[in-house]
Amino acid sequence: MDDELSRAFAALADPIRRDIVARLTADDMTVTEIASSYDVSLQAVSKHLRVLEAAGLVSRRRDGQQRWAHLEVDVFDLLTGWIDTYRRRAELRHQRLDEILRRPT
Amino acid sequence: MDDELSRAFAALADPIRRDIVARLTADDMTVTEIASSYDVSLQAVSKHLRVLEAAGLVSRRRDGQQRWAHLEVDVFDLLTGWIDTYRRRAELRHQRLDEILRRPT
DNA sequence: TTCGTACTCAACCGCAAGGTTGAATATTGG
DNA sequence: CCAATATTCAACCTTGCGGTTGAGTACGAA
Numbered sequence: 001m002d003d004e005l006s007r008a009f010a011a012l013a014d015p016i017r018r019d020i021v022a023r024l025t026a027d028d029m030t031v032t033e034i035a036s037s038y039d040v041s042l043q044a045v046s047k048h049l050r051v052l053e054a055a056g057l058v059s060r061r062r063d064g065q066q067r068w069a070h071l072e073v074d075v076f077d078l079l080t081g082w083i084d085t086y087r088r089r090a091e092l093r094h095q096r097l098d099e100i101l102r103r104p105t
Numbered sequence: 106m107d108d109e110l111s112r113a114f115a116a117l118a119d120p121i122r123r124d125i126v127a128r129l130t131a132d133d134m135t136v137t138e139i140a141s142s143y144d145v146s147l148q149a150v151s152k153h154l155r156v157l158e159a160a161g162l163v164s165r166r167r168d169g170q171q172r173w174a175h176l177e178v179d180v181f182d183l184l185t186g187w188i189d190t191y192r193r194r195a196e197l198r199h200q201r202l203d204e205i206l207r208r209p210t
Numbered sequence: 211t212t213c214g215t216a217c218t219c220a221a222c223c224g225c226a227a228g229g230t231t232g233a234a235t236a237t238t239g240g
Numbered sequence: 241c242c243a244a245t246a247t248t249c250a251a252c253c254t255t256g257c258g259g260t261t262g263a264g265t266a267c268g269a270a
Contacts, residue, residue, distance in 0.1 A: 006118050013115035014228085015108070018187075025194035031247060044229055046248065051227090065237050065246045076192045080185050082123075087181045089130035119258080136217060149259055151218065156257095170216045170267050 004056060005082060008075050011055035016040070017048050021057060024071035031067055109161060110187060113180050116160035121145070122153050126162060129176035136172055 012018055020034055035045040049069055052058040056075045061068045117123055125139055140150040154174055157163040161180045166173050 003120070005123070006120055009114050009123075010118035010227095013111050013118055015111055016228095018110070018114075022191055022194075025191045025198060027198070032245090040228085041230065042247075043231085043249090047228070050248095062236095062247095067247065071195055073192050073195050076188050080188055083181050083185055086127055086130045087178050089127075090176055090178050093130060093132070115257095121258090137215090145258085146260065147217075148219090148261085152258075155218095167266095172217065 004075075005078060007055040008057065008079055011051050011057055012079075014048070014051075016045075017052055020045075020048060020052065020069075021071060024058065024069060028068045028070045031069070034069065109180075110183060112160040113162065113184055116156050116162055117184075119153070119156075121150075122157055125150075125153060125157065125174075126176060129163065129174060133173045133175045136174070139174065 012021070016038055019037070023029060023034065023037070031042060031046055031049065034049070035042045038045065049058060049060070052069075053060060056078075057072060059070050059072050061070065117126070121143055124142070128134060128139065128142070136147065136151055136154065139154070140147045143150065154163060154165070157174075158165060161183075162177060164175045164177050166175065
């Protein structure tokens with residue numbers, strides 16, 4: 001768990017963090033606002049936000065006492081990029097396999 | 106870490122498991138074959154394969170002494186499905202925001 | 211049946227993750 | 241300045257993960 005890709009996948013492996021990401025698609029939110037949705041402490045949510053920030057999924061901005069969390073969608077491209085690369089390779093392999101099987105002997 | 110989505114994200118958070126998935130796009134492989142690529146014990150690789158199987162990313166078939174691992178690409182759709190849903194929402198939000206900002210006052 | 215090969219099971223270890231509570235640190239309002 | 245609000249820091253606990261080693265199982269070859 002060192003590279004950006006690992007951090008991104010790991011960040012989204014937690015249901016609460018995925019839900020936070022989902023909510024942030026609607027609007028930027030403060031820590032307290034986010035925490036009101038879950039049955040965990042404010043500090044736990046604060047930790048989740050740090051994990052999301054370290055993964056590049058969230059950026060944060062201070063405004064007075066409040067810290068607004070903002071979704072950064074670029075990391076989504078990193079994830080889908082990795083997935084699509086290997087999905088494509090798997091599909092190519094199957095195409096080649098079909099070719100061989102259909103080749104008249 | 107209970108649902109399929111969490112298991113899939115968590116499975117891909119580990120670099121060795123991602124590399125195993127990458128190799129399986131080329132061909133089905135046995136445990137020993139896979140283990141030869143990494144500096145960990147055969148048992149550790151066996152565990153990684155169980156995690157990948159539990160996540161639905163890999164299926165396994167016994168053939169004599171050997172157990173072949175086979176990549177299952179459907180889980181990729183589950184992942185990209187989730188990601189694309191929320192990327193789309195985030196983009197829609199930005200479109201609406203742009204509309205408002207461009208609206209003459 | 212016996213031996214080697216391929217793999218899994220089981221017990222253990224170190225460490226990090228996700229949670230808690232309590233104290234500390236801004237920042238704003240009165 | 242003082243008090244309340246918003247958030248983080250720090251210490252701690254429990255659980256799960258990724259790794260190990262050693263023993264057990266299952267199959268094939270001779």
